[in-house]
Amino acid sequence: xxELRKDPVTGRWVIISxxxxxxxxxxxxxRPSVLGxxxxxxxxxxxxxxxxxxxxxxxxxxxPNSRDWDVRVVPNKFPALQVEGGLDREGDGMFDxxxxxxxxxxxxxTPDHDKTFATMSEPEIERVLSAYRERVLDLKQxxxxxxxxVFKNQGATAGATLEHAHSQLxxxxxxxxxxREEIEGARRHFQAKERCVFCDIIRQELSAGVRxxxxxxxxxxxxxxxxxxxxxTWLLPRRHAARFEEAPRHxxxxxxxxxxxxxxxxxxxxxxxxxxxxxHSAPFNDANHGTDVYHWHVELLxxxxxxxxxxxxxxxxxxxxSPEEATRVLRAVRI
Amino acid sequence: xxELRKDPVTGRWVIISxxxxxxxxxxxxxRPSVLGxxxxxxxxxxxxxxxxxxxxxxxxxxxPNSRDWDVRVVPNKFPALQVEGGLDREGDGMFDxxxxxxxxxxxxxTPDHDKTFATMSEPEIERVLSAYRERVLDLKQxxxxxxxxVFKNQGATAGATLEHAHSQLxxxxxxxxxxREEIEGARRHFQAKERCVFCDIIRQELSAGVRxxxxxxxxxxxxxxxxxxxxxTWLLPRRHAARFEEAPRHxxxxxxxxxxxxxxxxxxxxxxxxxxxxxHSAPFNDANHGTDVYHWHVELLxxxxxxxxxxxxxxxxxxxxSPEEATRVLRAVRI
Numbered sequence: 001x002x003e004l005r006k007d008p009v010t011g012r013w014v015i016i017s018x019x020x021x022x023x024x025x026x027x028x029x030x031r032p033s034v035l036g037x038x039x040x041x042x043x044x045x046x047x048x049x050x051x052x053x054x055x056x057x058x059x060x061x062x063x064p065n066s067r068d069w070d071v072r073v074v075p076n077k078f079p080a081l082q083v084e085g086g087l088d089r090e091g092d093g094m095f096d097x098x099x100x101x102x103x104x105x106x107x108x109x110t111p112d113h114d115k116t117f118a119t120m121s122e123p124e125i126e127r128v129l130s131a132y133r134e135r136v137l138d139l140k141q142x143x144x145x146x147x148x149x150v151f152k153n154q155g156a157t158a159g160a161t162l163e164h165a166h167s168q169l170x171x172x173x174x175x176x177x178x179x180r181e182e183i184e185g186a187r188r189h190f191q192a193k194e195r196c197v198f199c200d201i202i203r204q205e206l207s208a209g210v211r212x213x214x215x216x217x218x219x220x221x222x223x224x225x226x227x228x229x230x231x232x233t234w235l236l237p238r239r240h241a242a243r244f245e246e247a248p249r250h251x252x253x254x255x256x257x258x259x260x261x262x263x264x265x266x267x268x269x270x271x272x273x274x275x276x277x278x279x280h281s282a283p284f285n286d287a288n289h290g291t292d293v294y295h296w297h298v299e300l301l302x303x304x305x306x307x308x309x310x311x312x313x314x315x316x317x318x319x320x321x322s323p324e325e326a327t328r329v330l331r332a333v334r335i
Numbered sequence: 336x337x338e339l340r341k342d343p344v345t346g347r348w349v350i351i352s353x354x355x356x357x358x359x360x361x362x363x364x365x366r367p368s369v370l371g372x373x374x375x376x377x378x379x380x381x382x383x384x385x386x387x388x389x390x391x392x393x394x395x396x397x398x399p400n401s402r403d404w405d406v407r408v409v410p411n412k413f414p415a416l417q418v419e420g421g422l423d424r425e426g427d428g429m430f431d432x433x434x435x436x437x438x439x440x441x442x443x444x445t446p447d448h449d450k451t452f453a454t455m456s457e458p459e460i461e462r463v464l465s466a467y468r469e470r471v472l473d474l475k476q477x478x479x480x481x482x483x484x485v486f487k488n489q490g491a492t493a494g495a496t497l498e499h500a501h502s503q504l505x506x507x508x509x510x511x512x513x514x515r516e517e518i519e520g521a522r523r524h525f526q527a528k529e530r531c532v533f534c535d536i537i538r539q540e541l542s543a544g545v546r547x548x549x550x551x552x553x554x555x556x557x558x559x560x561x562x563x564x565x566x567x568t569w570l571l572p573r574r575h576a577a578r579f580e581e582a583p584r585h586x587x588x589x590x591x592x593x594x595x596x597x598x599x600x601x602x603x604x605x606x607x608x609x610x611x612x613x614x615h616s617a618p619f620n621d622a623n624h625g626t627d628v629y630h631w632h633v634e635l636l637x638x639x640x641x642x643x644x645x646x647x648x649x650x651x652x653x654x655x656x657s658p659e660e661a662t663r664v665l666r667a668v669r670i
Contacts, residue, residue: 006561008520008561009532009536010520012516012561014651014652015654016562016656017654017655018657095560149649177649177651185342185346189344197343198344200343200429201344224342225340225430226340226349226351226430227349228349301648312493312494312636312638313611313634314613316349316511317349318352319350319351
């Protein structure tokens, strides 16, 4: 049974999930190895190689786990958390733990083994975003859960172990530290100014212009003022709203358009780097969790520099590329 | 001029240091490449290949930058921060920045190109720790500075770009987030219980025993209850004290002994992995910075698993090895 444990100093929760290791006594450094087409469990016709699907889009209305799907969501075969059981929160002296209850799912984005966000059509990407929303709306009904982390690793150096385009979703009974910090910061700003900090950022960035990479009527893509990573890019909806899954359809269309455009800009400017995409959205099942002060957004992080040791262990970052320079480089790409 | 910028949401400072990039227009993924013996600028006789030294131990009292040294400290040739200038704190609308003032130094630990903490003698490691202390005590006098990050990257996958054993020191005009979080957590605990959280951890862990890897009269080496990384190991002094640089000699002797022992345990149990060592100590030049509530310690982080995408971007961790199992494996090593 995976376990959630809280660090007694910082209050940060971690998942201890021993089932995820390939061999029980193998602790060595894992070299990136990516499953290619021959062994791909995500290609149509190999549906039996994954756990049974929990959701799919099928234009022709075929039966579950048949091969005629457009997007398919399945439980992760090596889940970091498990669905069955009680949280069993308990103390162990000064320490706090609970069972690693939650969901860990894989969103298979397309039947085509070779497509990526760079080559999918905008409606195809929008369909992936809709699948995220469907799964979040379903999982949110589970009162044990507090946060759903939706993310995508593209490329081996970004953590992908399968070539075939997919995203992941981890539903958690706790709120991860990075969201808690953003919400606390947003709340401090709101208490001081009675305005959303993200709305203020959008307003100032649109007026300054030097860090705006691209914009639509609904979404602004920008290089943040203090980026941790070179070419870190945020996609912020202009309209204030706390939750990704409650966004209207035209915002998803805009988001799909910008996700594709930014990924293509990364590719042409930076030789098709690996990257991560992370959806940031407000927690749920807790009155105090930032519904008013938070503003959902999406972060794109290309994997360009090795994270040095102390950055990896401390979360303190040295970024060799200014966001103004990153903006100039990304804006110069013809798309 | 490098720059420090503050994220307006979380309050996290980052260093934007464009001088650190090898070629101005090269943003590609850096493959690990490590300078070996032939081109090593840290070997004796090549003192002219580094900036002039700021500190050294020389048993025979030779002149600075001559070749008869035991430990040598030089400014980093590609510094993330620069020493000269004023902080020039300023706002840019809602954003906050200051000049990237600080120091970035390299501690060359031994004249011997092939030695590591695993093969150095305990007195040799203690001499490295003493060099850390000397530099911290000197740099602390600079009233512009607030924190000194002392760390070591061993091996290419841990971020080292030179084979020859060395540590680094970055003196900062801000307190990095990870220290601020630890201090805030320690202060919450102190306010609730009037006890140091680290002292409480040591007491509980010594009584439970299952996460104690090794101990001396002065220092306890343990696997923390909620580790972010497999085999993460903390070295905690039994005596409550906020600052590494004020530790008495016998604690440095114990620390040297345990650093060597743990690195050897990592090596024998885990096939000599790359690792990072990070010193955690209280900030200075600010009355409110945790002198009473903080407890200095050292973290050892072997680099065993790739950090997956969402962990890299979020600081939320899935650890495939429980600390109890890590303790059993490390304790079973004969040293």
